[in-house]
Amino acid sequence: MTTLDAVDRALIHALHVDGRAPFTKIGDVLGVSTQTVARRYRRLRSEASLRVVGLPDPQRAGQAEWMVRLTATPHTAQDLAQALARRADTAWIKLMSGGTEICVNVHTPAASDHALLLRDIPRTASITAVSAHQLLHRYFGGPTAWLGRANALDAAQIAALTPVHTGPGKPLTGDDDALMAALQRDGRASLAELAAATGWSAATVARRLADLQAGGTVFFDLEIDPEPLGATTQALLWMAVAPARLDRVARTLATHPELALVAATTGPANLVAQALCPDAAALHHYLTHRLGALDAIRTLETAPVLRTVKAAASR
Known part of the structure; x- marks a missing residue:
């Protein structure tokens, strides 16, 4: 298992505060070089599955969020979980309870007929139970994530890294699909990389990203294997x-x-x-x-x- 030192934990906390903070800024706040930040980031990506991802806030993006629980026979549960993982409307999937239960987080358009829930779950005798639960309100999670990874910086460092967003923010549209797909692959993609993915100019990408972040329509989450964090x-x-x-x-x-x-x-x-x-x-x-x-x-x-x-x- 990857061993984390104080610099690693501070970097993780910094990315928790602002997933797109430049390495130069993080280095200044942490008191280390930009090269050290970049090197640690690459190691954490490789060894601790660290990822920064740009995601839509379901409520502000007009999406309904569900948790679907499926119980399957032990020898088929893993294959079923992998099949569900290939769907675009599944956000995360966990194998539970001795390997017989799968919990799937699903985002659907708020006005849809929830096809996954009603029609598209594979019809197989190996599935012994299905239940669907709509998330009505998130009290914690999403833009505010597990505090176990956010305990290395002091109040002044957090304040220095916290992004300032102004303006009312803008809703997502179909024109943002390519941008969101790119941010979901890598929330730290450069403006040039995002411009190539969308066909927009870097300046247009920067403006659009600022608009989406301002009102919380899009946020940047940090994923990391929790085991190195204890x-x-x-x-x-x-x-x-x-x-x-x-x-x-x-x-x-x-x-x-x-x-x-x-x-x-x-x-x-x-x-x-x-x-x-x-x-x-x-x-x-x-x-x-x-x-x-x-x-x-x-x-x-x-x-x-x-x-x-x-x-x-x-x-």
């Missing part, structure tokens, strides 16, 4: 919370450093979270002491994550 155990947590207390519980959970996602959802479990912990004992401690102290949580289902089959950067 999180070897992952789980999705499905909770049923008394409706009158859902908002308060969700806002509390959004402050927990163990969680990378907190969202209200449809279905018997009306709150879902993703936990990242150092080991199984730490996950048990979190469930029994942190979540156990919240009496509004009426039921809790813990689904261990065995492997991430697809992440946003692998679209």
Whole structure:
């Protein structure tokens, strides 16, 4: 497993704050050379699967976001997960619970008939159960990501790196498809590379990117293998919370450093979270002491994550 030192962790935190910050700026803030930042970035890409990706905010982009849970026979689950990973409308896919469950995050146009959910899941006897849950509100996750990777910089360094966006922002249109595809492949692609991908001038790309970022229509997320950061155990947590207390519980959970996602959802479990912990004992401690102290949580289902089959950067 890749070993991270203080410079690596500071670089990861810097990219968490601004995924497109120039290496010269990051070097100035961290007190290291530009060459050191570039060299560490290349190593983290190679050894820790680090990726900066540009993504649309689902709500601002007029998309509905779903989590689809499929249960399949053990010998077919991995093949099914790989087939779903090839779809453009799947954002991430996790193999769960002993290798028999697949959890798929799906983005669809808000006004669509949700074809994946209703028609396009392969018709096979190996699938024994399917359930679909629309994410109604993200309390944490997306533009604000797991705090376990964002604990190396002080307040002054964070302020120096935080981008300033002005203006109301602009919605995505079909003309942005090539730009978004390029940013999803590499959120740090240069303006020249983005110009080549879109057929626009570099100046046009810069203006359009600024417009999309200003209102939060597009954000830059950071993906990295959590194990080098000390999180070897992952789980999705499905909770049923008394409706009158859902908002308060969700806002509390959004402050927990163990969680990378907190969202209200449809279905018997009306709150879902993703936990990242150092080991199984730490996950048990979190469930029994942190979540156990919240009496509004009426039921809790813990689904261990065995492997991430697809992440946003692998679209």
